[in-house]
Amino acid sequence: MSSTAGWTLGYVIAIVVVLVVVALVVPILLLARRIGTQAGDIDDSLAESVTNTAGLAGLRVTIEHAGVIVAGLRRGRERLGG
Template sequence: MTAMVETGWAVGYTVGIVVVLVVVALVVPILLLAHRIGRQAGAIDESLGESVRNTAGLAGLHTTIESAEIIVAGLNRGRTRLGG
């Protein structure tokens, strides 16, 4: 009876150790990947900020188009009055 109890404890400890090793084997790659993503996040954020600065002038594009249309319409009226 004592040998069977000791065998049960040994099997239990072995199964427990195997479960812990499997969990560690699955979690460590996830943590390494998360760390690598975290390092790249700063560079990505900086690049996106630079993109915002580089495209800020596009906000006034609609105004520029409206002004160009007004100028072209005025030129067309002038050409019509001059008989051209």
């Protein structure tokens, strides 16, 4: 084997290794990009959910006030003989 044949074989092996690495890395990068896009969509949806459910924070106060109103109505009804 001449010295140029050895270099040629080395270059061919190096090119094959690089192609294999690229073939393995490209799908991983594409999947990572897709996951990143979906994560952004999920984050936007969660932010919208926070906005849409912000009113539920005052639900406990509303329930307490409704209880006071119902108790007052009950007392009024009893006083009126009903």
